[in-house]
Amino acid sequence: MTAQPVLIIGARSDIAMALARRYAAAGHDLQLAARRSEGLAADAADLALRHGVKASVHELDILDAASFGPFLDSLPVLPATAICVVGVLGEQAVSEADPAAATLVIRSNYEGPALLTGLIANRFAERGSGTIIGISSVAGDRGRASNYVYGSAKAGYTAFLSGLRNRLSKRGVHVMTVLPGFVRTRMTAGMDLPLRLTAEPDAVAEGIYQAAAKRRDVIYVKPIWRLVMTVIRAIPERIFKGTSL
Amino acid sequence: MMIEGWGRFPRQLCRVHAPRDEAALRMALAEGPRIARGNGRGYGDCAMQRNATIDMRAFRRMLAFEEENGQLVVEAGVLLADVIATFLPRGWFPPVTPGTKFVTIGGMVAADVHGKNHHRDGTFGRFVDWLDLMTEDGTVLRCSPQENAELFAWTIGGMGLTGIILRVAFRLRRVESAWIRQTTLPARDLGEVMALFEANEAATYSVAWIDCLTTGAAMGRSALMLGEHATTDELSRVRRSAPFHVPRKPVRKVPVDLPQVALNRMTVRAFNALYHRNARAGAGTSVVDWDSYFYPLDAILEWNRIYGARGFMQFQCVLPTGAAKEGLTALLQAIAASGQGSFLSVLKRMGGEAGGMSFPREGYTLALDFPFSERSASLMDRLDAITLDHGGRFYLAKDARMAAATLRRSDPRAGAFAAMRRECALGLFRSSQSERLCL
Ligand SMILES: Cc1cc2nc3c(=O)[nH]c(=O)nc-3n(C[C@H](O)[C@H](O)[C@H](O)COP(=O)(O)OP(=O)(O)OC[C@H]3O[C@@H](n4cnc5c(N)ncnc54)[C@H](O)[C@@H]3O)c2cc1C
Ligand SMILES: NC(=O)c1ccc[n+]([C@@H]2O[C@H](COP(=O)([O-])OP(=O)(O)OC[C@H]3O[C@@H](n4cnc5c(N)ncnc54)[C@H](OP(=O)(O)O)[C@@H]3O)[C@@H](O)[C@H]2O)c1
Numbered sequence: 140m141t142a143q144p145v146l147i148i149g150a151r152s153d154i155a156m157a158l159a160r161r162y163a164a165a166g167h168d169l170q171l172a173a174r175r176s177e178g179l180a181a182d183a184a185d186l187a188l189r190h191g192v193k194a195s196v197h198e199l200d201i202l203d204a205a206s207f208g209p210f211l212d213s214l215p216v217l218p219a220t221a222i223c224v225v226g227v228l229g230e231q232a233v234s235e236a237d238p239a240a241a242t243l244v245i246r247s248n249y250e251g252p253a254l255l256t257g258l259i260a261n262r263f264a265e266r267g268s269g270t271i272i273g274i275s276s277v278a279g280d281r282g283r284a285s286n287y288v289y290g291s292a293k294a295g296y297t298a299f300l301s302g303l304r305n306r307l308s309k310r311g312v313h314v315m316t317v318l319p320g321f322v323r324t325r326m327t328a329g330m331d332l333p334l335r336l337t338a339e340p341d342a343v344a345e346g347i348y349q350a351a352a353k354r355r356d357v358i359y360v361k362p363i364w365r366l367v368m369t370v371i372r373a374i375p376e377r378i379f380k381g382t383s384l
Numbered sequence: 385m386m387i388e389g390w391g392r393f394p395r396q397l398c399r400v401h402a403p404r405d406e407a408a409l410r411m412a413l414a415e416g417p418r419i420a421r422g423n424g425r426g427y428g429d430c431a432m433q434r435n436a437t438i439d440m441r442a443f444r445r446m447l448a449f450e451e452e453n454g455q456l457v458v459e460a461g462v463l464l465a466d467v468i469a470t471f472l473p474r475g476w477f478p479p480v481t482p483g484t485k486f487v488t489i490g491g492m493v494a495a496d497v498h499g500k501n502h503h504r505d506g507t508f509g510r511f512v513d514w515l516d517l518m519t520e521d522g523t524v525l526r527c528s529p530q531e532n533a534e535l536f537a538w539t540i541g542g543m544g545l546t547g548i549i550l551r552v553a554f555r556l557r558r559v560e561s562a563w564i565r566q567t568t569l570p571a572r573d574l575g576e577v578m579a580l581f582e583a584n585e586a587a588t589y590s591v592a593w594i595d596c597l598t599t600g601a602a603m604g605r606s607a608l609m610l611g612e613h614a615t616t617d618e619l620s621r622v623r624r625s626a627p628f629h630v631p632r633k634p635v636r637k638v639p640v641d642l643p644q645v646a647l648n649r650m651t652v653r654a655f656n657a658l659y660h661r662n663a664r665a666g667a668g669t670s671v672v673d674w675d676s677y678f679y680p681l682d683a684i685l686e687w688n689r690i691y692g693a694r695g696f697m698q699f700q701c702v703l704p705t706g707a708a709k710e711g712l713t714a715l716l717q718a719i720a721a722s723g724q725g726s727f728l729s730v731l732k733r734m735g736g737e738a739g740g741m742s743f744p745r746e747g748y749t750l751a752l753d754f755p756f757s758e759r760s761a762s763l764m765d766r767l768d769a770i771t772l773d774h775g776g777r778f779y780l781a782k783d784a785r786m787a788a789a790t791l792r793r794s795d796p797r798a799g800a801f802a803a804m805r806r807e808c809a810l811g812l813f814r815s816s817q818s819e820r821l822c823l
Pocket of ligand 1 (some may be wrong): 424430440460486489492497499545549551681782
């Protein structure tokens with residue numbers, strides 16, 4: 140099997156590291172991009188040693204759109220698969236009160252990921268092949284009082300990926316949207332998560348890896364979430380507005 | 385949270401931190417008294433501290449490997465099992481391994497573990513080129529035989545009491561296959577098994593399973609197991625074509641805490657089966673895979689539950705060669721008289737001593753385990769006394785109950801270690817064990 144390189148954007152997240160391990164185990168070279176990427180050198184060494192693949196580290200801030208072109212030019216090769224894992228949950232109450240905080244959440248979950256995946260998509264389209272995987276969230280399926288700033292940004296990213304998929308489906312480029320439910324990571328550390336609805340990062344990575352191989356379009360890592368969100372989306376707004384979900 | 389060692393005794397309520405990087409680790413250090421914890425395979429209270437127990441398992445990256453000399457650099461929380469999974473297929477094996485692969489490299493250094501090759505190759509510490517140690521105030525020191533040599537020596541076998549081991553560089557050894565050529569020799573009594581150990585000093589691996597229940601003329605009857613890494617020409621044609629490939633075996637798990645009565649009978653039967661099978665001439669040689677040879681117990685996850693909820697206690701001492709025969713006889717007599725069989729009773733010849741608080745010394749080591757009870761506690765006091773009378777000492781990685789005075793009497797180095805810890809202001813690194821032992 141040829142080691143098709145995989146680019147992981149936001150590589151320091153737990154889900155990203157789990158993805159890196161999964162792809163490396165299957166023999167893929169890795170390009171790990173993150174801000175404050177110095178700390179990733181050890182992870183790259185570990186992946187390379189354990190799995191006998193090449194792993195490179197690249198500095199990238201998702202809020203710095205001007206750097207995206209040079210960043211892509213600096214990669215050892217244009218990857219076969221690019222996965223964007225970047226996201227910021229923020230605190231809803233703070234986002235409501237402080238526009239600067241809300242801006243950060245909106246830009247980190249929507250603007251940055253959308254612009255960068257868009258540029259990568261153009262290069263993949265030119266080459267005529269490639270897989271783009273965007274990690275969005277079930278929070279984007281319907282705005283809720285508890286996290287609608289984050290949720291609306293994710294909704295934007297979900298819509299962006301859907302459009303991209305539509306545009307590129309005849310150009311050999313596959314786009315997959317991932318809508319994880321709860322995942323036990325740094326983002327959710329300390330939260331009281333319902334066990335049946337919560338996945339471990341390694342399980343999320345496995346789910347993404349398998350689904351990408353089957354060229355699925357939209358996945359809810361844990362199948363139960365598809366059901367949950369179908370119900371949540373079906374509730375009439377008149378009733379929904381009075382609930383606290 | 386409640387934590388326990390592999391023996392499940394004692395169980396203590398400890399504040400557990402699981403830092404993910406050095407900055408978070410430094411913050412945990414600021415909490416006061418603390419001890420590092422690896423994978424919790426120490427039997428007693430060596431990896432517990434009520435105030436701050438620092439789980440090092442997030443430090444699990446392998447950092448570098450040099451093909452020319454086999455030097456591997458890892459973070460301290462890397463599991464030995466992962467090292468083997470990564471490097472055995474490339475022809476490398478740990479230079480020294482304990483009887484379970486589910487230990488961290490940090491834990492192996494801190495206990496200065498020994499394996500079945502101790503008589504030939506010494507402890508794990510001998511293969512450590514350097515280590516990085518986070519000390520009292522969070523500074524990180526590179527320690528090696530050349531640099532901070534004294535701290536290096538005390539850290540190996542220092543049971544976490546000199547600081548937090550962050551990274552370790554150690555040497556793997558080359559092997560030709562994943563298979564071990566094993567020879568089992570039955571020995572009718574203690575004298576015979578000791579003579580066999582001595583006659584087989586040249587063997588790479590040697591260890592004996594000793595029957596602790598039989599008294600009289602056959603007291604100490606044993607099955608001595610010798611092992612060598614199999615070369616490719618010792619393998620069957622099929623195996624030779626892929627010498628590092630071992631078919632996967634199912635892993636079992638002890639489903640519930642077993643009642644204690646079931647055990648003794650099981651042990652005796654298993655021992656008898658092994659003993660009699662190999663007693664026939666020439667029956668004793670076979671080629672077994674690395675996992676079955678080194679880690680038979682790992683195939684049964686959570687086997688420590690066979691002792692029931694109250695847990696069990698390990699006893700491991702080493703007796704100097706000169707006093708070994710007499711001392712072992714006295715130990716076996718005391719065990720037989722107590723009527724307490726030990727599920728696993730292991731006898732092994734040991735080679736020379738290393739520095740610091742490293743446990744092994746030239747002589748014989750006996751390791752036993754007993755289900756937790758009042759009776760076994762008093763038996764262990766008795767075994768302590770016999771060990772002291774014969775100039776022996778005890779393995780801290782197995783201890784959960786020894787008295788401070790016993791340690792001081794058995795090991796003059798304990799006083800020097802405590803003094804060194806005071807002098808170098810390392811007193812905040814302390815475990816429930818070190819508090820009990822006044823180290
Ligand atoms: C089935 C079984 C068989 C065994 N066989 C053998 C054997 O044949 N030979 C042998 O020598 N031992 C043997 N042992 C004991 C075992 O090897 C040691 O107890 C080892 O230290 C366990 O490693 P761990 O990672 O689980 O450490 P823990 O049990 O978590 O900790 C053990 C000690 O190491 C210290 N420590 C752990 N990590 C660090 C760190 N990063 N920095 C500083 N200190 C640290 C702890 O403070 C503690 O004092 C066996 C244990 C079991 C359960
Ligand atoms: N955990 C869940 O329950 C859950 C549920 C649904 C969706 N998700 C989504 O899954 C993805 C991964 O999340 P996670 O749970 O693994 O949490 P995480 O560890 O917080 O991951 C988010 C990652 O985004 C990176 N990032 C944030 N701002 C950035 C910027 N300006 N430039 C570059 N990178 C930036 C972070 O980098 P730093 O490491 O430098 O901070 C971090 O690695 C996110 O998109 C998240 O929204 C998570």
